[in-house]
Amino acid sequence: MLDTISFSQRQRLAYIDFCLLFKGAIHRQDLIKRFEVGLSAGSRDFTLYKELAPDNLVYSAQEKRYFQTESFLPLFEHDARRTLVKLANDISDGFDAIGDIHFPVESASSLNVPDIFVVAKVVQAIVNQKAMSVIYTSLSSGSGARELVPHSIVDNGQRWHVRAFDRKSQSFRDFVLTRISKVTVKDTPDENELKDCDEAWQRMIPLEIVPHPKNIKYPTAIELDYAMEEGVLVLQVRAAMAGYLLRRWNVDCTKLASLRTGEYQLWLRNQASLANIDNLAIAPGYTSEEVEYQ
Template sequence: MSNDAISDLTQPQRDRLAFIELRLRFLGEIRRQDLVTRFGIQSAAATRDIAQYKDLAPRNLDYDTKTKTYVRADWFRPLFDFASERVMTWVSQGYGDGEPIRWKPLVTCEGSSLEAKCDLEVLSVLTRAIHRKQIVEVSYRALSSGLTTREIVPFALADNGQRWHVRAFDRRSNEFRDFVIGRITDARIMAGAATDIELPDQDIQWNRVAEIELVPHPANVQHPDTIEAEYGMKEGVLKVRVRAAMAGYLLRRWNVDCTEDHGLKGEEHHLWLRNRQALYGVTNLVLAPGFGIQRKEW
């Protein structure tokens, strides 16, 4: 979009046009009702917004007469330049979908995270495939096997606190796995439909929800009431419900001591997993600090 075209629009207009583009780019479709619901406008106004977007980018959308839906065209080229972090916020939390301008914080704020690489075109293929239940061919860089081509059936995005994954059935290994989005170098939607064993309801680790109990570390914390207050514990325990497929990530991120005898030393281990048995059979616990360490026999 040229600067002249932007200057001729009001801020609400830019927000609505950006919303149209987000829906087209990452979900593959936009309906008038989407605009009506999101912005509280009338159907006639939504029709004008879509027409205006089409005037600015005529090759970005087509009209599907069967579903009465505007769909992403093959020649789609984005008008707006969104930061990947904002897109991730939008697709995962459903807000932050206005025009991509740089907002100023209300107070001084700094972060300590590394910005993970994320190709928005790759992301758009994955999100459209998730939304439409489609199969994707990806070029993926794995630590164990290097660059390979795989067919996956994605159904969810997952944030492990450090980087984003896509949860998908992997036809190469014939099992459900997590794929780091930043390691996907190319992606394209394929024809065909997923089989029954590839559907999300067959992913045992994703559908299983465990309740873990975290307590102040019995050996490393001198004043447990400090940890209890920091985490809002009730009666000295923080109970967290987590998908089995995400448990290892959570425990590693918070440096939770997962040994049976709370034997990990170090100031970084403020929390101890009190109920290891609740995670029996969880496959990604190799990531959890000390989970593979057995209790010492005396």
């Protein structure tokens, strides 16, 4: 039946499906505002959606919105990678499920694709400011139950993480999305478990990145690559994200630019800015002594 209805109505049905899957609920007014349609047209869309997927939503007269049911199965196929990119850029439309416009641009293949239903539950917890119970498999301790309070989904360039308060360690940490399973959205968290209390997330630090002084013969080429001004690229980044950025771009973080292999074309000239950051084991060549000796 989906093939027989207009493209514009399929867009609206995909949006309903997207909101139910990733937010857990949708107001009729959300649809009307998003597509600038009349009340009667919006009502027809919800009626048609319910005909196509009667077990996917239930209406609450008290809250005046539709909620996802426990038996929910998406009416459309939502691509995990494209959905995560859209969520990271604050685009909530679900249109990829009905065929976005494709441009002849390719990117490197991803080896790390999270389960779309895990992503959906995590996003629900974030959007509704809820804690969640998960089974998490770590490299050090294997599989086990954890209670997390997530606040952001992060692309570190290689894989997707969720930034969350971990009730087991009583600290904010990063958890790889593909290692999460059996997600259950739970209670409302305490104030100290929310994003505003994540000091490493809230703190911005400057990074001064320059062409590697020993590995690069013609630094002007690197300056052009990164649109450097007067030979330096100055970035303001979250302290919690600094290690990921430095690793992704192979930035030499040693004091004396001592990483001499060809992949290191950049050097961090202000190592002192990395003081008191937790996740710097992944920053190329960085040790805490680099700051102490300056």
